[in-house]
Amino acid sequence: MNSANTKTKQITKKDLFRANWRWLWSSQICWNYERMMSTGYLYTMLPTITKLYPKKDDQVEMMKVHNQFFNTNAYVGGFIVGMDMAIEEKEGIKAKDTVAGLKAGLMGPLAGIGDTIVGVILPTIFGSIGAYMGLKGNPIGAFLWLAVNFIILFLRFSLLPMGYTQGEKLVYATGDKLNRITDAAVLLGVTVVGALIPTVISVKVPFVFKLGKVSLKAQSILDQFMPSLVPVALVAICYWLLGKEKMNSTRLIVLVLIAGIVLGGLGILSK
Amino acid sequence: MAIAWWQILLLTALAFWMIIDQITVGILCNYPLLIGLVAGIIMGDMSKGLVVGATLQLMVLGVGTYGGSSMPDFMTGAIVGTAYAVITGKGTNFAIGLAVPVGLLMVQLDVLARFINTYFLHRVDKYIEADDVPKVARNVVYGVFPWGLSRAIPVFIMLIVGNQFVQKIVEVMPQWLSNGLSTAGGILPVVGIAILLRFLPTKRFIAYLIIGFLAATYLKVPMLGVALMGLAMAIIFYHQSGNSSHNQGNNQENKPKETENELGEYEN
Known part of the structure; x- marks a missing residue:
């Protein structure tokens, strides 16, 4: 009974591009505490809704469905939109519950992948390189990151059509592969962080011990033990503090700011 | 050096675009490094902007906005910090000492913007009932304004007021405090690295x-x-x-x- 419908209301490449474009600009534009990205999802689906459902009641119904709570990583969320469009194109209004379930089921796992790769690993790698060069006034690292962001933008655009054509198949087939890619990316990130500790934290102990005629510089004693001992110790202390129940990132920043001012003011540490 | 009016306008526009960029295309403004670079170019001292941006960048390495949580807004901090670094000529560490509190305070405005958007959500609900598709679309797009203005207005005010005010602070600041701020600027990246290590x-x-x-x-x-x-x-x-x-x-x-x-x- 659907064959007549699918012929007249087919989703074209242009529709996919339009949804992609809308998702890019609108997914978080009306982000709010009540339903988070619901409005963005609705805005993305509006052309599809008006195309697929000529009846007013159906339109209202589907607009309501797509204005329900939704939250995922904006970079990878297009994949869900693509799958949704494929299903609604085939099944129409009957698929109402299916797509609602699909959205709820996939938004979490996709957010996990997107947040880890796009939200943490890429900024770790390129932010580290860029900041390392930037501290010396060299903009090349920053430009490198800029270039990567353009590549990401380009890649992002392939996800919605991929969701449309591949759909569920892909989620199951590549689940294990994605985990391995994520793990490998984390490995790379951790390696870079290891190198970051001694290179970007600039702190010295300017203290000088005086025993009669002999004076000993505290920093050179520490250096003989291990280079960058102070930065490593500071990272270890902060890491440990973050494990405390009442500690969070904002408090830690305030704490380190105050500690830096006090220790620097007293001349115990210096840049 | 005093800040010119066109620099204030450009930095305010940058602040507006920055948050929109963050929630849409994510090219320029996801993190403080690139913002610092652009702010530095606007202020005529690219390397100062880079250093301010890079230091703040390292602080936020492991801090992300997941699940709609707010994070300290060091992008705004990078704009204001870079501007102050150039205005005062006091060096970047002093500017970072100012940028950090700015970033922390800006969290409140992030929360406010996300809260105001709830108003537009309810308008969208209303127009769905009326099946008024153009008005549904328009009200979603209105979300741009709470987002953009929540960054642009504070930056504008801080630059207008800061012009004279920050100069005064610099004049009366004792040496030990400048040393302290400088040390704090040096060790603050520790926080970002530690948070990141906790996350990974x-x-x-x-x-x-x-x-x-x-x-x-x-x-x-x-x-x-x-x-x-x-x-x-x-x-x-x-x-x-x-x-x-x-x-x-x-x-x-x-x-x-x-x-x-x-x-x-x-x-x-």
């Missing part, structure tokens, strides 16, 4: 953390070199884990689960 499954990959550290300290490998080394190890890891993927399940348990805090600055 560091215990599982601790060997690679040590390898990265050794390469940078004892072998003096530059950062890009370390990244390439990491890439090589990542490729090896990927291929080897493919052969024994059935063992992977056990390893997952080592990942830290307590990455969310009560204020929700970062969560998994």
